[in-house]
Amino acid sequence: MEVVILPTTAARAGLAAAAITDLLRRKPSAVLGLATGSSPLPVYDALVDAHQAGQVSFAAARAFTLDEYVGLPAGHPEAYRQVIDRELVGRVDFADGAVHGPNGDTDDVPAACGQYEQAIAAAGGVDLQLLGIGTDGHLAFNEPGSSLASRTRVKTLTAQTRQDNARFFDRVDDVPHHVITQGLGTISEARHLVLLASGAAKAAAVAAMVEGPVSASCPASVLQLHPHVTVLLDPEAAGLLTLRGYYEQVWDGKPDWQGI
Template identity: 65%
Template structure:
């Protein structure tokens, strides 16, 4: 696992956008994994800037979303399909239908989960997966206690996750759905490169467990320690609980520029 400590969200976004630009230059038909929440927003803004400047195209790329709420109306602004369209997919040149997400309103949710898992496999898997992390260590909506071998499935959100996400629902926790459809931890681990972004002191404890703790279902993101190519990008506040913070800074400072992240 590579840990990269950067001054702020803008610097993190630049590094991640650099990596995505390199990937699409080498493989224009690459498959990206897109996350929602606050963490990736600066990345999406940077990608849009580069697209508008003619530096990057998504015309041949495909993308898969991590998760979706169950039961939100199709037109609801916080339905993740609409969030992804608003923040990135609708701002660049993805082809129609190139961005897919799990169907949280399917009549057969179990069947929809299996179909989504198959769609990712049929696309050849995800080349680069963007991730955030919850204050309780969840990635996607794999809450504490999730199976480390889990695949796309229905999950019940914890009270902490619903409280954290209430800010997107006018601070009304009762408006946050109780259930979701999410890629499983094993699904996420099948991506070829995991790129997790975290900023702010509220994420410091989760980042500490992710990077330096034991692998445990109680902190689901810790499964990333077993991934052959996982990059964790954090600002100083999110890195504040890391015992080896100075070492991570030294390692990245000594890294050849051509390696990227």
């Protein structure tokens, strides 16, 4: 796991966006994993800027989103497919039908979960997956207690997660109680995982993820078992890391050609 601590949002977003643009230049048909929430939004803005400057095309790429609320009607502005369309897909040149999300507006949720797993496998798996982390250590919507080998399934949100997400709705009571989420086992099959976190509110979760035991109590700690993980933090989110000085030393001495 590579931990990179950078002081500005632009620097962190730029690094993540550069990893994606470099991937698409090497492999135009790459499969991307797209996250919602606040953390990836600056990355999407940086990708849009790169696309508008003629530096990258998404025309041959495909993408899968991490999760979706269950029960929101099609077209709801906070449905994650709508969010992804608004923040990235509709601003670049993805082909029609190239971006997929779980179907949370269905009468057969278990079937939708299985179909989503099959679709990711049929695409050859995810090359690069963007991630955030919840204040309780959840990854996607894998809340504490989730199996580290879990697959795409329906989950019940904790009161804390619903409160954290209430900022996107009129009130906390409007936040759905259930979601479809890629499982920790599903996420771990992506070839490169890039997680972004900022703010002191994330510091405890980040420390548990990076330096704590691998445990279902902190679902994001499963990333310790992955061979290629990049964690991009601001100084506040890195505030409780015991080995912070070492991570900074390693990054400062990294060859420019190596990337993340």
